[in-house]
Amino acid sequence: MNFQAAIFDMDGLLLDTERVCMSIFKQACQAQNVPFLEDVYLSIIGRNSAGIEQVIRQGYGPDLDYPALHVEWRDRYNAVVKHQAIPVKEGVVELLTWLKSNNIPTAVATSTQKDVAKIKLNLAGLDHFFDNLTTGCEVAHGKPHPEIYLLAAERLSVDPKRCLAFEDSNNGVRSAIAAEMMTYQIPDLVQPCPDIIQLAPTIRPSLLHVLEELQPH
Template sequence: MAGKGEAVIFDMDGVIFDSETLVLNCWREVAECHGIRNIEIACHECLGTNSAVSKQIFLRHYGQDFPYDEYKAEMSEVFFGYASGGRLKKKPGVEKLLKYLKESGIKVALASSTREAVVKKELEEGGLLGYFDEIVCGDMVKRSKPEPDIFLEACRRLRSEPKKCYVIEDSYNGIRAAHAAGMHPIMVPDLMEPTEEMQGLAETILGSLYDVIGYLEPFYLDA
């Protein structure tokens, strides 16, 4: 294979689905009901992390007696009220990119901090499940992003070396994790604008998923 790539690993929330915006809006609804201040700050810090880490972030912001589990369940109920049944909006260009990778014979995996049951349900309802050779979720590894565990496990399952894998991420924690794993991080920003740190850790920062095909093509000419 030409170039340095043989596999592409996707994050899900904010990359495949426009779910992070919806989650934030659902948290805003819950916050308004319960008088929770500055919910956006906590939510932004949680981007890319699994449920256990997200809980600790909320407790750090609002105190150890903050009823996170109760409010998270309330937020999830609101979220699925909007998103279930295939109504979760896909990010522009995602189906074109996945189809290109599939037709090119490039290995594709998903590495999402979201729970496996939710990930597979959303992918199936969105008609995207069949594009992925492997799926690794937040409840399948011990350490959350920004640690590299979930990406390394995806590589192991794909039987690919990290240095030959591209990762498509939107969150700071995801880019940190991909970089720590020794992969090629591609940042496609969603809620958070790239910082100087991200410019240093990401191999490239692209405006949309449509731009990813053009970026990857030179590395997959013989795919």
């Protein structure tokens, strides 16, 4: 495999964030006396804040007080992730260490706001691995649009077609493949859907499996 850089999603891929986030969304729904709609929630994974709002408003209908739910959810979430390290997923440190030892540039392309993403990576002890951080607030079109991956590759000065991309969500895979990157999917809360399987990302159970494939034998 001829690659010159590696670009990683963050939540659900590097960090075991998605279960934390879903649990807090449930709490916010309860506090606001609205139902927790799991199918709606799972379809927001991988999207930036504008995409999340659009999907939730469509899923819950016009009677939802979205601003109130959003503030409740955001405040509860930030109270956790800005002060506690989120567990790092299997194989993350090993793969990043191997890439760094081989002088392969790396970046994060996450839908999360930049200030929160920096804190999460710092608390988890991963920030020193990455050459740059590209976030959802820096692009006009969030995932599944390819813009965030194209910007991350541009900042690394690497042709997108020479980049490996690592994602957990279906929205993220759509984004990376649209950017013409060599895409790995490491499923987390959401399994690959039929249209994702047709796009043919390389699906593996963990980043440890990826490392075994990338290392010369």
